[in-house]
Amino acid sequence: MITAIDDRDILFADAEIVVVNKAADLLSVPGRGEDKQDCLWRRVQLSFPTARIVHRLDYATSGVMVLALNPASHRHLSIQFQERKTAKTYQAIVAGLLLQEKQQTSGTVDQPMRCDWDNRPLQIIDHEQGKAAQTHWRILEPLDNATRVELTPITGRSHQLRVHMQFLGHPILGDRFYAAPEHIARSERLLLHAQTLSFSHPITGEALSFSSKVPF
Numbered sequence: 602m603i604t605a606i607d608d609r610d611i612l613f614a615d616a617e618i619v620v621v622n623k624a625a626d627l628l629s630v631p632g633r634g635e636d637k638q639d640c641l642w643r644r645v646q647l648s649f650p651t652a653r654i655v656h657r658l659d660y661a662t663s664g665v666m667v668l669a670l671n672p673a674s675h676r677h678l679s680i681q682f683q684e685r686k687t688a689k690t691y692q693a694i695v696a697g698l699l700l701q702e703k704q705q706t707s708g709t710v711d712q713p714m715r716c717d718w719d720n721r722p723l724q725i726i727d728h729e730q731g732k733a734a735q736t737h738w739r740i741l742e743p744l745d746n747a748t749r750v751e752l753t754p755i756t757g758r759s760h761q762l763r764v765h766m767q768f769l770g771h772p773i774l775g776d777r778f779y780a781a782p783e784h785i786a787r788s789e790r791l792l793l794h795a796q797t798l799s800f801s802h803p804i805t806g807e808a809l810s811f812s813s814k815v816p817f
Contacts, residue, residue, distance in 0.1 A: 603639050605647035612665065612811050617674040617804050619649050620667045622813040625790045629657035629666070641666065656682050659760065661777070664691070664795025665813045669803065677803035682757070688799040691752040691762060692741070692815045694792040695771040696784045699740055699748040707739040710765040714758045723778055724760040726768060734758045736765040747774060747787075751796075762793060792817050 606621060613620040621641065623629065628640035645652045645668055652668040655678045669675035681687050700708070713731030717723040725731075735755035742749045748771065752762050763779050766772055772780035775788030794817070799810040 603643050603647065606641070606644040611648075612813065613809075614649070617670055617802070618667055618678070619645060619652060619670060620665065620798070620811050621645060623658050623663055623666050623795075625663040625816075626661055628660050630654055642668070655679055656757075658795055659763075659791075659793075661775075661791035662691075662793045662795060663790075663813075663816060665689075665798040665811050666795070667798060667800065667811075674803040678800065681800050681803075685756075686801070688797075688810075689754060689795060690797045691754070692749065692794050692796050693752055693762065693766065693773045694744065694747050694749050694788075694817065695766050695769075695773050696747060696780065696787075697771050698743055698746070699738070699750060699769070699771050705740075707737070709755075710734075710736045710738065710768060712765060712768055714761060714764055716759070722759070724758065724764050726764065732756075732758060734761050734765070736762055738766075738769075752793075763791075788817075790817075 610622040623641045630642050631638045631640050642654050651670050653675045655669050669678050712726045714724050714734045715727045715731040717725040737753040739751045741751055754761055763773055763776055767779040772784055773793050774784055775791045777785055794815050796815055797812045802809055
């Protein structure tokens, strides 16, 4: 049985959009099969029947999402995402002390990516067939054999943040796709959260920014 999204997870709503906080280990849209029908979109629709998906977060990732409530708003928001006129930041906790040996506190990963067709839905870095992918990272604080980081995706490839952190040798803790067993065992969930989302209101053009408390 699908239940409506909790009111506490509704960050904003008007006649055009609804902004919500997605839980970890929840699909953004339905998958194949009866057991994969529970998802953020269907939960939101129980409270906002006209809600339409504009973008997605990975099943394992929590955080801020915006949904459109009518065709015009859906079109405007979709264009903003396609033309990279939105801004997003994430928080993550990665294994080890990130690039401590190089005394860096920030940097950019620029590694092209594509789907690993033999192991879908996994993604891989491929310099011949991959599409451009860039992620900016910034250290927030060192932890016990781990590092809290802020991640800003410049592009929006599937699993981009997860693959780029793995490329640096510091996979995100709890990542069941890209981390080693000892790093998966350190968290019951993927420690990746979409903390902020900024965009222009689809009708008024007002600059909007929303944030969701990091749950780890």
